[in-house]
Amino acid sequence: MTTTTQIAWDDTVLPFQLDRSDIRGRVARLDGVLEQVLRQHDYPPQIEALVAETALLCALIGQAIKLRWKLSLQVRGDGPARLIAADYYAPGADGTPGRIRAYASYDAERLQGGDPFLQIGQGYFAVLLDQGDGTQPYQGITPLAGGSLSACAGTYFAQSEQLPTRFAMAYGRAQEPGAEERWRAGGVMLQHMPKASTPSSDDGATGTEGLLAPEDILDGDEAEDWTRANLLLDTVEQTELVGPHVQPTELLVRLFHEESPRVFDPQPVAFGCSCSADKVRQSLSIYSARDIAHMTTDRDVVTADCQFCGAHYEFDPRTLGFEAEIAPDDRG
Template sequence: MTLGSKLAWDDTVLPFQLDASDMRGRVARLDGVLSGILKQHDYPSQVEALVAEMALLTALIGQTIDLRWKLSLQVQSKGAVRMIATDYYAPEKTGEPAKIRAYASFDAARLTDGAPFDQIGDGYFAILIDQGEGTTPYQGITPLDGGSLSACAEAYFAQSEQLPTRFSLSFGLSSEPGVAEHWRAGGIMLQHMPKASPFVAQADGSGEILKPADLIDGEEGDNWNRVNILLGTVEEMELIGPTVPPTDLLVRLFHEEQPRVFDAQAVRFGCTCSEERVRQSLSIYSQRDIEKMQTEDGRVTADCQFCSAHYDLDPKTLGFEAEKAPGE
């Protein structure tokens, strides 16, 4: 695989379909996106790994949805890592990249030497879909369980969407010759094609977390099991790359399942914060409220948790009682 080919597949999500087994999926490779996200913060390695996994899940899931605005993934927990939040913004125009941002909140004193997922305690994993102005946002949640964020996402799709789903992910620090050490991630999302309820088993009301095996049986179940066995043969370096193009990987794994690929979607790191948005969020406050927000220097400041942008504002220009500029 040439350097040009490697770069062509970095920071992309490739949709595919397995015609012989009625499955769909995505292959994602993240490189510069992760660098853009993680360089905004000084996270410990366990937190970096969780953010990398969450960003990869966000890229894979976001591309499966007919999205007009934003998909968000959130983890809220009682553990050392209190929150992980990611946003996926759909391309504004055909051919433009989607944008991803992410951040984590954690208590450094409570972090341990254990695995990244061990830093998360009891809590929930949530997926939120916001199609923009004039629509009602959708939210689904599932408990934090299963030993990984990808297992939580699988449980969400089984429980909330009745869709058998499997993720195979790999992420870590890359040490390519001649390139500074940096994070890379790659993964495959495999999903049974959505069907109307007569074709998908419903929850039995027991309150237990559903798994893909609870949702399909018969020939569909056999197809699902066979394709998952094939996916289980993938190696970590095949997922991350950079030596195996995603198209070659799909042929190696699923050549008997008649794989068919579609146009890849580029993804980039991007944040939507701006001074205008900060001013808008403060426009509901009175001048007295604004005064309480001032620093010792008599300014109002705000920091973006996603990109670390810093805003330093004149309090007289904020709130619904803000002074009007001459001529307004």
């Protein structure tokens, strides 16, 4: 396989469908996107792993829904990893990439070794959909359950959307001969298409902490199809998921050739942040002149840093708040 072929599948999401069953899916590969997300910060290894998993989930889920603007994933807990957040922005036009950003807030002194997921503690997994102007944002929340963020995402879809969903994911640092070590991530998402009628959480949920599981939603032939597809996905290897030597199309044939996999056009993804001086200024517009004065530094400026991309902004305090004295200029 040539380097060009490898690069062609980096930072892409490939939609597919298993024609033998009513199951759709996505294969995602993140390379440069993940590097840009993580190099904005000097995260400890446990936090890097959580951010990588959340960014990969965001790419898979964001491309799988009819998204007009933004999907956000937020993981909040009472452990050392207080917040893991990622956003996926839908492509602005055909052929343009979806944009991903992610960051974490954590207490370095409380971090422990071992499983990164355990750094979160007790908390919740949230999915937020914002379809843009003129729409009401949607938020769905489920408890952290299942031992990984990908398991939490599967629980969310079963509980909140009644859609059986499974993720197989791998991520970590990799190094090609003659190249620098860099982050790579890859994953497969399986999702059963919606049924005409779905159960409620009162119908005898068998999942973790009394939440719905796929077997609570499917029965008969649909349950058999779902079980068969999951058994096939169980055979995937981490090196196949992250690549780059196994193309996503080859992976699908290897895993699901008896399920008649059909692929669609791949969607490129890129690192992208929506922060701007205008947005920072707008967020400060609710504060009084006295509040702004408390935010002003010894250099007589108000500063703000984007947690996602690290962009640094400086403002004349007289241009900020609802009691601003002068109009803003281009120095912000």
